[in-house]
Amino acid sequence: xxxxxxxxxxxxxxxxxxxxxxxxxxxxxxxxxxxxxxxxxxxxxxxxxxxxxxxxxxxxxxxxxxxxxxxxxxxxxxxxxxxxxxxxxxxxxxxxxxxxxxxxxxxxxxxxxxxxxxxxxxxxxxxxxxxxxxxxxxxxxxxxxxxxxxxxxxxxxxxxxxxxxxxxxxxxxxxxxxxxxxxxxxxxxxxxxxxxxxxxxxxxxxxxxxxxxxxxxxxxxxxxxxxxxxxxxxxxxxxxxxxxxxxxxxxxxxxxxxxxxxxxxxxxxxxxxxxxxxxxxxxxxxxxxxxxxxxxxxxxxxxxxxxxxxxxxxxxxxxxxxxxxxxxxxxxxxxxxxxxxxxxxxxxxxxxxxxxxxxxxxxxxxxxxxxxxxxxxxxxxxxxxxxxxxxxxxxxxxxxxxxxxxxxxxxxxxxxxxxxxxxxxxxxxxxxxxxxxxxxxxxxxxxxxxxxxxxxxxxxxxxxxxxxxxxxxxxxxxxxxxxxxxxxxxxxxxxxxxxxxxxxxxxxxxxxxxxxxxxxxxxxxxxxxxxxxxxxxxxxxxxxxxxxxxxxxxxxxxxxxxxxxxxxxxxxxxxxxxxxxxxxxxxxxxxxxxxxxxxxxxxxxxxxxxxxxxxxxxxxxxxxxxxxxxxxxxxxxxxxxxxxxxxxxxxxxxxxxxxxxxxxxxxxxxxxxxxxxxxxxxxxxxxxxxxxxxxxxxxxxxxxxxxxxxxxxxxxxxxxxxxxxxxxxxxxxxxxxxxxxxxxxxxxxxxxxxxxxxxxxxxxxxxxxxxxxxxxxxxxxxxxxxxxxxxxxxxxxxxxxxxxxxxxxxxxxxxxxxxxxxxxxxxxxxxxxxxxxxxxxxxxxxxxxxxxxxxxxx
DNA sequence: GCAAGGTC
Numbered sequence: 010x011x012x013x014x015x016x017x018x019x020x021x022x023x024x025x026x027x028x029x030x031x032x033x034x035x036x037x038x039x040x041x042x043x044x045x046x047x048x049x050x051x052x053x054x055x056x057x058x059x060x061x062x063x064x065x066x067x068x069x070x071x072x073x074x075x076x077x078x079x080x081x082x083x084x085x086x087x088x089x090x091x092x093x094x095x096x097x098x099x100x101x102x103x104x105x106x107x108x109x110x111x112x113x114x115x116x117x118x119x120x121x122x123x124x125x126x127x128x129x130x131x132x133x134x135x136x137x138x139x140x141x142x143x144x145x146x147x148x149x150x151x152x153x154x155x156x157x158x159x160x161x162x163x164x165x166x167x168x169x170x171x172x173x174x175x176x177x178x179x180x181x182x183x184x185x186x187x188x189x190x191x192x193x194x195x196x197x198x199x200x201x202x203x204x205x206x207x208x209x210x211x212x213x214x215x216x217x218x219x220x221x222x223x224x225x226x227x228x229x230x231x232x233x234x235x236x237x238x239x240x241x242x243x244x245x246x247x248x249x250x251x252x253x254x255x256x257x258x259x260x261x262x263x264x265x266x267x268x269x270x271x272x273x274x275x276x277x278x279x280x281x282x283x284x285x286x287x288x289x290x291x292x293x294x295x296x297x298x299x300x301x302x303x304x305x306x307x308x309x310x311x312x313x314x315x316x317x318x319x320x321x322x323x324x325x326x327x328x329x330x331x332x333x334x335x336x337x338x339x340x341x342x343x344x345x346x347x348x349x350x351x352x353x354x355x356x357x358x359x360x361x362x363x364x365x366x367x368x369x370x371x372x373x374x375x376x377x378x379x380x381x382x383x384x385x386x387x388x389x390x391x392x393x394x395x396x397x398x399x400x401x402x403x404x405x406x407x408x409x410x411x412x413x414x415x416x417x418x419x420x421x422x423x424x425x426x427x428x429x430x431x432x433x434x435x436x437x438x439x440x441x442x443x444x445x446x447x448x449x450x451x452x453x454x455x456x457x458x459x460x461x462x463x464x465x466x467x468x469x470x471x472x473x474x475x476x477x478x479x480x481x482x483x484x485x486x487x488x489x490x491x492x493x494x495x496x497x498x499x500x501x502x503x504x505x506x507x508x509x510x511x512x513x514x515x516x517x518x519x520x521x522x523x524x525x526x527x528x529x530x531x532x533x534x535x536x537x538x539x540x541x542x543x544x545x546x547x548x549x550x551x552x553x554x555x556x557x558x559x560x561x562x563x564x565x566x567x568x569x570x571x572x573x574x575x576x577x578x579x580x581x582x583x584x585x586x587x588x589x590x591x592x593x594x595x596x597x598x599x600x601x602x603x604x605x606x607x608x609x610x611x612x613x614x615x616x617x618x619x620x621x622x623x624x625x626x627x628x629x630x631x632x633x634x635x636x637x638x639x640x641x642x643x644x645x646x647x648x649x650x651x652x653x654x655x656x657x658x659x660x661x662x663x664x665x666x667x668x669x670x671x672x673x674x675x676x677x678x679x680x681x682x683x684x685x686x687x688x689x690x691x692x693x694x695x696x697x698x699x700x701x702x703x704x705x706x707x708x709x710x711x712x713x714x715x716x717x718x719x720x721x722x723x724x725x726x727x728x729x730x731x732x733x734x735x736x737x738x739x740x741x742x743x744x745x746x747x748x749x750x751x752x753x754x755x756x757x758x759x760x761x762x763x764x765x766x767x768x769x770x771x772x773x774x775x776x777x778x779x780x781x782x783x784x785x786x787x788x789x790x791x792x793x794x795x796x797x798x799x800x801x802x803x804x805x806x807x808x809x810x811x812x813x814x815x816x817x818x819x820x821x822x823x824x825x826x827x828x829x830x831x832x833x834x835x836x837x838x839x840x841x842x843x844x845x846x847x848x849x850x851x852x853x854x855x856x857x858x859x860x861x862x863x864x865x866x867x
Numbered sequence: 868g869c870a871a872g873g874t875c
Binding site: 199 | 869
């Protein structure tokens with residue numbers, strides 16, 4: 010029952026103003042007149058504000074109201090609701106789509122029709138972005154239905170402030186259909202791709218693998234998952250690398266860093282250590298300089314979400330929920346904003362004054378007002394619709410509904426006050442030491458003025474003291490040769506993911522947190538604390554795309570879409586052209602997926618099986634290795650834990666062992682006559698090195714080891730990169746093979762016959778090629794008896810087991826004398842042929858992809 | 868039961 014009735018007594022021209030949300034309508038009314046009247050409408054949130062105004066010298070009655078985002082939404086007609094009945098290709102390519110006003114927006118439609126039928130003019134105050142322009146057309150269409158003669162204008166504003174609103178009214182323009190069409194194109198493409206690919210994947214995989222969720226596909230959610238999977242793969246394929254460095258410590262326990270940082274060659278570091286070793290150093294420089302720690306940029310949504318996640322440990326999704334609540338209660342400004350610079354029209358002093366009575370930071374605010382204020386830095390993002398997030402009303406802790414709400418308000422208020430403060434100032438002192446040819450340095454910091462750091466508790470700037478030395482001083486030092494190793498990438502945090510999505514244009518400020526939520530709802534990823542990790546399903550899905558050659562999880566899909574939308578927005582292309590082109594390209598991909606559906610099931614299943622021990626809830630990546638099958642035959646370094654243990658032992662051994670002890674009578678370089686340095690390596694081998702590096706010579710008095718004995722897991726050198734081959738383990742084949750230790754940079758491998766179950770390196774060498782020998786364990790049902798129990802696996806050496814470097818897709822089989830294996834064709838034993846694709850997820854040959862998938866062509 | 872974009 011429509012009990013709404015608005016008054017129409019006045020004879021003045023009536024101008025209907027429509028904003029995108031209730032708050033903007035309210036702000037416009039406030040800006041234009043404090044004496045406005047407020048009327049209820051059929052939609053409880055969307056009030057109607059009325060006021061008298063002089064518009065271009067004409068007295069008019071302004072009616073200001075709002076919608077709540079889009080009025081219309083795209084959907085497939087009822088007949089397509091059955092997933093089983095329709096080929097996803099039809100859903101993608103041919104099914105008609107309806108664009109109607111959603112049921113929950115019908116009250117707004119009635120409002121607009123009612124007001125438009127009474128008003129003479131319509132001014133569209135939708136946000137000044139593409140979506141806003143499209144909503145403007147939706148509003149205009151509804152209003153024109155009720156009043157075909159209504160005169161329409163578009164207001165362009167960068168903030169809802171007095172100056173901007175007045176300026177917008179003085180320079181009214183017309184809505185831009187190209188901008189709006191680019192949105193319609195995006196909507197249609199997203200729906201068609203999302204619905205068709207989701208139906209295909211779900212029907213293919215859900216029942217087969219007893220999955221509780223649908224297996225959705227979306228051009229934002231899947232690239233989001235792609236980032237999470239990529240990081241996990243980087244962690245799991247990480248191979249630790251050892252490095253060495255020289256450390257210098259003075260008698261005040263101050264440690265100076267080597268200016269060469271560290272080197273990956275133990276020999277060179279040992280040599281340099283020998284050459285510079287002494288017990289005193291000269292202070293060659295003491296440099297002091299003033300430094301600043303910069304205050305933050307004004308707060309946009311993305312930054313707010315990152316800060317909430319990182320500093321408050323509140324998820325982006327929850328933080329937005331809390332911010333929206335604070336906004337609705339009038340404590341903060343609109344929280345969905347891309348802008349990180351304040352418009353000159355906003356009165357910052359007034360906002361600070363509102364905080365002057367605050368029990369926690371009132372004094373700080375007063376101090377800012379009186380003398381410490383400095384204008385905020387200007388960021389480079391501006392959505393032309395909303396200012397950066399800032400407090401609009403003071404809130405004290407007891408007014409907050411809970412701790413998290415208070416934390417969010419506090420973050421926003423403190424951030425704003427920090428923006429209006431001065432940078433922190435300090436003094437940095439760097440001491441440089443010279444020890445023979447090597448230099449070492451140490452930098453200390455003294456904070457002189459904390460300024461914004463007083464209020465901004467989220468930033469740290471730690472002080473560190475340095476000794477009070479003068480240039481030319483000679484000081485006593487202790488030099489040590491140290492060893493370290495590179496660390497794997499850190500697990501993906503939510504804040505990092507938000508940053509990656511923002512950088513790659515995945516989602517918008519208002520939707521990024523929703524996509525992160527979606528991948529969790531779909532059981533593609535889990536979040537523990539601030540760490541996001543892929544689940545088995547998420548890994549298996551992305552890996553299946555990867556292995557089968559699809560780039561559906563790559564972020565550039567969205568970038569191409571954005572580029573095409575821009576062409577429509579600029580009027581260079583028709584929306585139908587880009588919809589057609591995109592859908593045609595995606596049809597090719599969907600058809601390929603359909604053709605490969607058996608392979609998809611097999612690949613997806615193999616990954617789930619291989620990942621059955623993968624602990625998706627464990628954040629500790631050191632204790633959770635190996636879990637992910639790498640793209641090369643699901644390989645993992647079987648011996649990795651042993652390698653690490655050995656490294657530790659070696660380090661301990663090294664610390665007891667001073668290099669000086671290892672010196673034997675030096676020899677003379679045969680090229681330059683310099684006195685050579687003898688160095689003992691960690692493996693005990695002695696080496697004579699010329700200081701000018703003319704020659705490096707193994708000490709003949711020592712027991713000369715084959716290089717492969719440097720590390721007990723190393724076999725012989727890779728014929729491609731000269732690093733060592735190692736015993737690896739294929740989780741899917743459940744057998745050993747030899748893989749290059751430089752994987753994934755080098756993918757050289759040697760596979761063994763299926764009859765070989767496992768291999769073990771032994772302390773014997775091949776008499777023919779000097780490579781280390783292996784003892785082999787054969788499958789139980791393999792009966793052939795060999796005359797020897799030790800085998801050489803160096804390609805081309807032994808006649809009993811013939812092995813080969815696996816360099817291309819046709820040579821992925823090793824052969825066994827007397828028992829020839831299948832060659833070439835994929836036998837179904839492997840879930841895929843890894844050599845048909847680039848193995849390396851991160852160094853994908855894009856040109857190749859582009860050839861295969863025209864959708865990604867620019 | 869499908870997407871992503873507005874907004875509450």
